[in-house]
Amino acid sequence: MTRYVIRRLGVSVLLLFLILTATFFIIHLAPGDPSRLYLDPSVPPQAQARLKAALGLDKPLAVQYGQWVTQMLQGNLGVSFYYHRGVRSLLAETVPKTLLLSSAALALEFGIAILAGMFMATRRSRAARGTYHGVSLFLCSLPPFWLGLILILVFSYGLGILPPAHMSDIGMEGNPWNVLRHLILPALTLAIPGAAATSRFMFKSFEEVLRQPYMLTHTLYNLPRREILFTFGLKNALLPMITLFGLSLPFLVSGALITEVIFSWPGMGRLAYNAILTRDYPLIIGASLLSSFMVLAGNLLADLLYGLVDPRIRHAR
Amino acid sequence: MRADWTWIPRLAVLLPPLLRPGKAAGILSLCGGEALILAAGCAAFLLFPYRRIPGWFPTKGGRFGAAVFGLLLFGAVFAPLISPHDPDEQFQPSVCRYLPPFSKAYASADGRAVTLTPSPGNHAVRFPLGTDAFGRCIASRILAGGRISLSIGLLSVLLTLVLGLTVGCVSGYLGGWWDAAIMRVVDTLLAFPRLFLLLLLAGILEKSLSIFGIVLILGGLSWMEVARLVRGQVLSLKERDFITAAKAIGASTFRILTRHVFPHLRGLLLIDATLRIGGIILTEAALSFLGFGVQPPHASWGNIIADGREALLDGWWVSAFPGLAILATVFSLYLMGEGAMKEV
Amino acid sequence: MGAAMPWPVVFRVVPDQTALLTQLLSHTVDVMEVVPPRDVDRVKRDPRIEVVAYPDRQYVYVGWNLKHPFLKSRDVRRALSHAINVQEIVDTVWYGYAKPAVGPVHSSLWAFNRSLKPFPYDPEKAGTLLREQGFTDTNGDGTLEKDGKPFEIEILTNKGNAIREATLILVQNQLAKVGVKVVARPLEWNVFVQKLMGREFDACVQGMRVPTKLDLKDTWHTTAIENGLNVISYSNPKVDALIDRARAVEDYHEAKAFLEEAQALIVDDQPFTFLYENQRLNGLNRRIRNAKMNVLSTFFNLEDWTAAE
Numbered sequence: 001m002t003r004y005v006i007r008r009l010g011v012s013v014l015l016l017f018l019i020l021t022a023t024f025f026i027i028h029l030a031p032g033d034p035s036r037l038y039l040d041p042s043v044p045p046q047a048q049a050r051l052k053a054a055l056g057l058d059k060p061l062a063v064q065y066g067q068w069v070t071q072m073l074q075g076n077l078g079v080s081f082y083y084h085r086g087v088r089s090l091l092a093e094t095v096p097k098t099l100l101l102s103s104a105a106l107a108l109e110f111g112i113a114i115l116a117g118m119f120m121a122t123r124r125s126r127a128a129r130g131t132y133h134g135v136s137l138f139l140c141s142l143p144p145f146w147l148g149l150i151l152i153l154v155f156s157y158g159l160g161i162l163p164p165a166h167m168s169d170i171g172m173e174g175n176p177w178n179v180l181r182h183l184i185l186p187a188l189t190l191a192i193p194g195a196a197a198t199s200r201f202m203f204k205s206f207e208e209v210l211r212q213p214y215m216l217t218h219t220l221y222n223l224p225r226r227e228i229l230f231t232f233g234l235k236n237a238l239l240p241m242i243t244l245f246g247l248s249l250p251f252l253v254s255g256a257l258i259t260e261v262i263f264s265w266p267g268m269g270r271l272a273y274n275a276i277l278t279r280d281y282p283l284i285i286g287a288s289l290l291s292s293f294m295v296l297a298g299n300l301l302a303d304l305l306y307g308l309v310d311p312r313i314r315h316a317r
Numbered sequence: 318m319r320a321d322w323t324w325i326p327r328l329a330v331l332l333p334p335l336l337r338p339g340k341a342a343g344i345l346s347l348c349g350g351e352a353l354i355l356a357a358g359c360a361a362f363l364l365f366p367y368r369r370i371p372g373w374f375p376t377k378g379g380r381f382g383a384a385v386f387g388l389l390l391f392g393a394v395f396a397p398l399i400s401p402h403d404p405d406e407q408f409q410p411s412v413c414r415y416l417p418p419f420s421k422a423y424a425s426a427d428g429r430a431v432t433l434t435p436s437p438g439n440h441a442v443r444f445p446l447g448t449d450a451f452g453r454c455i456a457s458r459i460l461a462g463g464r465i466s467l468s469i470g471l472l473s474v475l476l477t478l479v480l481g482l483t484v485g486c487v488s489g490y491l492g493g494w495w496d497a498a499i500m501r502v503v504d505t506l507l508a509f510p511r512l513f514l515l516l517l518l519a520g521i522l523e524k525s526l527s528i529f530g531i532v533l534i535l536g537g538l539s540w541m542e543v544a545r546l547v548r549g550q551v552l553s554l555k556e557r558d559f560i561t562a563a564k565a566i567g568a569s570t571f572r573i574l575t576r577h578v579f580p581h582l583r584g585l586l587l588i589d590a591t592l593r594i595g596g597i598i599l600t601e602a603a604l605s606f607l608g609f610g611v612q613p614p615h616a617s618w619g620n621i622i623a624d625g626r627e628a629l630l631d632g633w634w635v636s637a638f639p640g641l642a643i644l645a646t647v648f649s650l651y652l653m654g655e656g657a658m659k660e661v
Numbered sequence: 662m663g664a665a666m667p668w669p670v671v672f673r674v675v676p677d678q679t680a681l682l683t684q685l686l687s688h689t690v691d692v693m694e695v696v697p698p699r700d701v702d703r704v705k706r707d708p709r710i711e712v713v714a715y716p717d718r719q720y721v722y723v724g725w726n727l728k729h730p731f732l733k734s735r736d737v738r739r740a741l742s743h744a745i746n747v748q749e750i751v752d753t754v755w756y757g758y759a760k761p762a763v764g765p766v767h768s769s770l771w772a773f774n775r776s777l778k779p780f781p782y783d784p785e786k787a788g789t790l791l792r793e794q795g796f797t798d799t800n801g802d803g804t805l806e807k808d809g810k811p812f813e814i815e816i817l818t819n820k821g822n823a824i825r826e827a828t829l830i831l832v833q834n835q836l837a838k839v840g841v842k843v844v845a846r847p848l849e850w851n852v853f854v855q856k857l858m859g860r861e862f863d864a865c866v867q868g869m870r871v872p873t874k875l876d877l878k879d880t881w882h883t884t885a886i887e888n889g890l891n892v893i894s895y896s897n898p899k900v901d902a903l904i905d906r907a908r909a910v911e912d913y914h915e916a917k918a919f920l921e922e923a924q925a926l927i928v929d930d931q932p933f934t935f936l937y938e939n940q941r942l943n944g945l946n947r948r949i950r951n952a953k954m955n956v957l958s959t960f961f962n963l964e965d966w967t968a969a970e
Contacts, residue, residue, distance in 0.1 A: 015508055026517055141647035143599055145606050146622055146640030153633055165680035169689055258603055264677050278849050288517045407834045411752030627823055629679050
């Protein structure tokens, strides 16, 4: 196990540097003057030459690379052109909000998927299972941004029972119930297509488990059906679910972007999107790097989780 | 012997040119790249020897999916013929904006003056799915958008398959050190967070992406998984007798790969491609929705939905119908893929 | 601001107009600056909300870069202006809450030349003028060419302003009807300004804000090409002379005469296609009393506002 962990950590660190390098090269290979990416456009042209020298933009590429990487690793992500504030503090404000949305969505997704998959796997009628297959595949094909708009149309503009935007109403920023109300639609938008896909896995997995001989044995012992299903069936069917959960961790960060834009949810995704529209390069680069790292961290966590769960890895030296 | 129902859609393709010969002549001058690609796709659909691939359309679901997808493809290729109006034509915007589905307007002969009530000398203009903010027919725009979205999807998946197949075959067949090295690179690329790479590119590039740019990016992001899949298959095929025999008679590597290995990969690739186009179409729609994909005035399903977003209260149909089109396309592709998977 | 506010005032930035509108209609917010014209009727239907309308401090125009080989010809510009149906744009985009602009000076200003009329919409005349200037469609693709070069221009505007972008799309369509191909490019504000200042554009859809002191020199004088805001490189010595003389005299009536003549000359040259002067539409919940919104600011007398419960 330890060797596995160390190896995974090593790979992650390597990937970190690769991402930094790739970002650096994309910035410098892009058409146009790369210094426009660092220089605030409101700086008058006469001062720009001085600023370029001060930022070291006239030094050879290798030196710039070294400087830039050190800066990034130290956490100095620069100052946003648009907000005139440090990129790091901007990101620090918005990341928790994204995490709130994604965690809620993930919880919803797996909750629904596990229950739905389990329930449908125990149905006897072929018609029910056939319908389930059709409906779940249908829900998988929903474009998430369109789903969001339709939900807004129906529940906010049509029925008027749920708010269409933001994290909370004016004056109610800290109120958890208000935030919860605002969380429902975006979390559903994120969760539904994912839940459809995940529940299909759960369904297959649970079906496999139901076929196992030990399930029959438990029935013969006259244990109550509910206990059989939950205690023995569920535990074993959950193994691939954990893998799936691990695979979904990176999406905590990247999956929410479009949803955040549609619902004006004040998270990192929306911040990055606005940064692109306003050509706020320090913010674009900062957000891109941060999310890459979070995806890396998510992958690492997932692999570690998998290592814990898979006995072959767990018991290796 | 099962009746071959596939001749129905194949023959239906001949109908539009017969019904509107004038417009059919016009289609010959539409040499946009997408028209060619879609025509190729349609030709494949028409001439492909389905019955020879074991397991194709074994399930009712698969057949239904194929029928729906065929219909959509057909609509996209023949868009100029079956489209009620020109997708860019704005019918007197101040009068025709945000007309609901099934509405009618009355246009004068020169198209200049349009009214909502019948008047002498005006011919009726129908909007089956309503109009958008500028009086453009949504149905026509969805058809035109379908052309672009579907051709991007098909081209991207083609690129993905070509890249993935090449890398996977080379890696799997050569084995040993090459295999390890290539797979390392592929795994690293897989670990890259894709959405933010896209964002970074979108943000830093001054000009917006052309259609081929979009295809390159979408294809470039998905080929890695195909490579892994192919490599796995090639590794197991490598040990089979017929490969050993071919090697024994001195066949070149290239010949072995193309004539002996590839036929076994075909089925798998087709299924993977079918399932993958769905995802690519969704990604392209999302990109266009955000404003980084296909740019207006070119219609793409994603950017029509974006147009409709600001007027959700006044014209929900602008956003609703393109979404249904995407839904139908992706759903039918998934059904086809799932159906084929049942045999394999 | 003097005395303390009677209650906390919260300013909220909502990027989604429809969401903001819903909040206004559900009485979650009290003031909405810039109600989209298409939604004014819907807002008016709510007795508890009033729509405050007053003329905005700008007019919107299409600015042609006179350095462009095709656009430097006065007749070509006049043809393009004939091809643009301003009334249609006003009706489609502003639902009547705007009026056609006729010249470089806003109609609310003292020096406005009242005898100016809106430039006539005449697509046939546009076609004739273009043909006379040597433009024909030689290859039948719908776009005019001259000396082998197609008449294709790129019009910029600033992104994020839905009405301006819609205006651009309408202009694009109208020009396409006379054979001019327009590539519409909404750009982010910073980039847009950069391109304008750097004179790197073919044309732009822009708003001209009404200054508190009227001075045509900055925009229309030849000297302003290098050192001012004359980004389209407009140069007419007669206009220069009139502007200078208007600036030199003390008497308001004399100055007005010079400026009126200058306006007439500029309109004749059509360096801009003047589009519209729009109204400003704000939504105000009637529970807010004493709010006097005007051209200077929505929150002009914020300190005097009171709220009934």
